[in-house]
Amino acid sequence: xxxxxxxxxxxxxxxxxxxxxxxxxxxxxxxxxxxxxxxxxxxxxxxxxxxxxxxxxxxxxxxxxxxxxxxxxxxxxxxxxxxxxxxxxxxxxxxxxxxxxxxxxxxxxxxxxxxxxxxxxxxxxxxxxxxxxxxxxxxxxxxxxxxxxxxxxxxxxxxxxxxxxxxxxxxxxxxxxxxxxxxxxxxxxxxxxxxxxxxxxxxxxxxxxxxxxxxxxxxxxxx
Amino acid sequence: xxxxxxxxxxxxxxxxxxxxxxxxxxxxxxxxxxxxxxxxxxxxxxxxxxxxxxxxxxxxxxxxxxxxxxxxxxxxxxxxxxxxxxxxxxxxxxxxxxxxxxxxxxxxxxxxxxxxxxxxxxxxxxxxxxxxxxxxxxxxxxxxxxxxxxxxxxxxxxxxxxxxx
Numbered sequence: 001x002x003x004x005x006x007x008x009x010x011x012x013x014x015x016x017x018x019x020x021x022x023x024x025x026x027x028x029x030x031x032x033x034x035x036x037x038x039x040x041x042x043x044x045x046x047x048x049x050x051x052x053x054x055x056x057x058x059x060x061x062x063x064x065x066x067x068x069x070x071x072x073x074x075x076x077x078x079x080x081x082x083x084x085x086x087x088x089x090x091x092x093x094x095x096x097x098x099x100x101x102x103x104x105x106x107x108x109x110x111x112x113x114x115x116x117x118x119x120x121x122x123x124x125x126x127x128x129x130x131x132x133x134x135x136x137x138x139x140x141x142x143x144x145x146x147x148x149x150x151x152x153x154x155x156x157x158x159x160x161x162x163x164x165x166x167x168x169x170x171x172x173x174x175x176x177x178x179x180x181x182x183x184x185x186x187x188x189x190x191x192x193x194x195x196x197x198x199x200x201x202x203x204x205x206x207x208x209x210x211x212x213x214x215x216x217x218x219x220x221x222x223x
Numbered sequence: 224x225x226x227x228x229x230x231x232x233x234x235x236x237x238x239x240x241x242x243x244x245x246x247x248x249x250x251x252x253x254x255x256x257x258x259x260x261x262x263x264x265x266x267x268x269x270x271x272x273x274x275x276x277x278x279x280x281x282x283x284x285x286x287x288x289x290x291x292x293x294x295x296x297x298x299x300x301x302x303x304x305x306x307x308x309x310x311x312x313x314x315x316x317x318x319x320x321x322x323x324x325x326x327x328x329x330x331x332x333x334x335x336x337x338x339x340x341x342x343x344x345x346x347x348x349x350x351x352x353x354x355x356x357x358x359x360x361x362x363x364x365x366x367x368x369x370x371x372x373x374x375x376x377x378x379x380x381x382x383x384x385x386x387x388x
Contacts, residue, residue, distance in 0.1 A: 054251065057251075057252075057255060058255060061255045061258055061259055064258075064259055065297070072298060072299065075298035075299070076297070076298045078298065079297055079298035080258075083297075084258055084261045085257050085258060085261045085264070086254035086255070086257045086258045086261075087258060089254040089258075090254055090255055090258045093251075093254075
């Protein structure tokens with residue numbers, strides 16, 4: 001049945017080359033853990049991507065209940081975690097995934113660094129990778145404020161205090177991030193917008209560039 | 224060449240990988256989907272009966288009585304105003320009708336249209352109900368007005384949730 005639906009579409013639109021170009025290519029022997037078990041180190045980039053997918057999905061579902069408003073934010077998080085079925089699981093996925101994505105990204109970076117995989121001609125991909133790292137830190141920072149509990153509030157106060165130490169533009173950067181003079185209603189709305197629209201958009205664009213470059217250049221050779 | 228009905232290595236790997244992959248994807252998606260559809264599966268909440276008026280004040284003519292009920296809306300609790308059309312019918316029994324039109328939810332008024340005295344009239348699309356709340360055939364509503372759950376205690380009328388009949 002599925003095969004026939006696929007054939008029907010393929011006959012008209014010739015979709016086979018599309019997915020073959022993305023999915024159907026040889027994995028070199030030195031990257032295949034079946035040949036050399038130590039090749040598992042090549043999994044960390046893919047695992048980072050896998051967790052990013054989980055973060056995006058669980059985040060989308062969380063926004064069905066969460067509201068970015070200082071009166072209701074904490075209550076809505078408490079409600080979705082304690083009153084909604086599987087709320088503790090979905091929020092747990094997003095909470096623990098946020099830490100795990102940093103761990104996986106770090107291991108991926110270590111592999112690329114120690115194998116020298118960032119060297120010519122792959123310097124640009126290293127640069128994009130570092131940008132992805134900064135976007136991830138931004139996602140972590142903005143997401144941390146959203147539950148609007150004491151930990152969130154004071155962590156953000158500390159974070160913005162660090163921003164103040166930037167020479168010359170420090171105060172301005174803080175006001176821009178906080179959306180006002182205090183960390184309050186405007187900060188929460190702003191952090192929510194940055195967390196769910198701006199940074200994920202940037203992240204998807206950067207990941208696209210990261211992957212296109214890998215396809216173009218191939219995986220770096222064996223040591 | 225593989226014998227007839229024998230599973231090839233490629234088929235076996237395809238089936239097991241699709242199976243394991245599907246199981247993992249389901250394990251990931253099931254909590255999220257159940258989370259999202261929770262409002263459909265939640266049981267409706269019971270509403271407390273609240274005192275609305277003295278029974279002695281109830282007349283044969285429908286009166287619009289407003290009253291406050293506690294409404295729990297997820298994480299947000301508030302007092303909302305509801306109203307009821309209250310009167311005594313021919314058998315001297317108390318009737319409390321919901322003013323929400325059964326067509327599209329506008330608010331009906333008693334005898335407000337000069338052309339239809341002694342009827343409930345909805346200004347949105349001209350829906351009409353007779354005094355007992357039954358919809359007049361040929362007007363938009365398809366069902367009679369909801370009736371409030373009620374009880375009388377110590378000379379006071381208590382109303383609960385409006386229920387369809």
